[in-house]
Amino acid sequence: MGAQQRVYRQRINSTTSLKKIFSAMELIATSRIAKARSAVEASTPYARAITRAVSAVATWSNTEHPLITEKETVRRAAVLLITSDRGMAGAYSANVLKEGERLGELLRERGVEPVPYVVGRKGSAYFRFRRRETAQEWTGFSESPQYDNAREIGDTVVDAFVRGSDDGGVDEIHVVFTRFVNMVTQTPDVIRLLPLEVVEGEAAPAADDVLPLYEFEPNAEAVFDALLPRYIGSRIYNCLLQASASEQAARQRAMKSASDNASDLIRLYTRLANQARQAEITQEISEIVGGADALASAGVEN
Template sequence: MAKGSELKGRIKSVENTRKITRTLEMIATSKMKRAQDRVIAARPYARALSDVISSLYSKELEGDFPLLRQPKTVKKAAIVLLTSNRGMAGGFNANLIKEARTLIKTLESEGTVVELHVSGKKGIGYFRYIGRAMVNQRTDIGDKPSAADAASLVDALMTQFAKSEIDALYVVGAAYKSALASPPHSQRVLPVTPPDKSAGGQKDFLLFPDAGAILSELLPAYVRNAMYKALVETVAAEHVARRTAMKAATDNGGEILNLLRRTYNRARQANITQEIAEIVGGAAALE
């Protein structure tokens, strides 16, 4: 019967783990829905901004704006890596870190100095472990990133870019395409790539005060919005990944539980059968 009680203990333990994973799955599901809503709510702003920028932008303006500066050689680049503060999300953080490492490798092989800005405990933990210096470490951006969070990440970098202290800015996060596809994604945010001309309506607008002043106001907003978009999409992708991982864990727990229960019952039955055989044997011996 020693085997029986040992199995009982294991069944109990798997049941408890399964309770935790199932709860985490449900939490992730509800957070995922809210994060998805936030991704969708951010779209009209992005669209309006790129419509106007694309209709005002022309190639000749490039020299007038520090954010449109196209450096011939990229001496120094900054990478902002977005990861989550919590684990239990399958390969989510590992994939983001891998994407960032690939980007760092490519840039460094071209002779670029890369400075690293990391948001999220998981990314920070990894780069601290491999002993790579990080310029900026942020753990304060949680489940509900705001436009202000995005600004606090990117404003200093925009100033540096305008002053030619860095020549490029990349953001590594997850691109949220749908609940099923949210691959890691690196994106060059600076220098600004103006949105496609064909996207915006080619209208002759009355401009107040003038195209230059409007653009100098909107280009930083465009960069901040790119950052904000990356933040909300990464959060949505995190919850999607966590939900998937926890669902798989719950399912696996169920399978293990079935197996353990079967083994336990078999042991119990064998025990009973043996006892009966002993009794019958004992009774037969008395006759």
């Protein structure tokens, strides 16, 4: 009985230590969510505005540019997967990787080879464990991405897109990330970054349509050259920020659940330890009473 009590006490102590770690990580994640949400809210309007501007130029300028021209034959497509650097975030990274695998299957059905580009150590470990090669990996900034990180990623994938599949590059660029909806909902999402989808139209614009009112100076090609790098960087940066906010929210929920489960385990082990202690006391009393009865019986016989 004493051995059982020691085992339960050790489990209580170890679970209590884990609970402290879970609670601390929950508080850290909670404190970081507000900053991450503010960054998402600040970057999203700019990303939408520059997307509209680039779409306007592409739609109404009737010009050809490598970054908006659909390839006649698509052989390879870049798939940028944005995962986390650290664990203890529930199924956050796993959901992104599943969505990436689903996208890969769709591309293969079209006869297109997916080329993975990975952000985050979890995604890198996923491909290394399966002995699958990646085109390039970036790690160390999933929780607090900077625009320089997005620009570096953008330059890499755009360079591969410009080269094309004939020269070892890609013909399309897709981004798989987790879209931050609110504190409860974060959903894996896929966007096609390049080539930019252009809505062709010959009809006259409506009176309240602002897109045809753009004027291109000095010309549409120069506007494209100036806007597209900003477009790529801002879209990738917004994806990184949304993924960061989603990661913090997922980690906060996971640590809250782990802390609650630890509390349940502590209560269970405490109850079992008390039962073992009570059983030990009962056994000692029984032995004392049995010994007393034996002595009494021996005295009567004498």
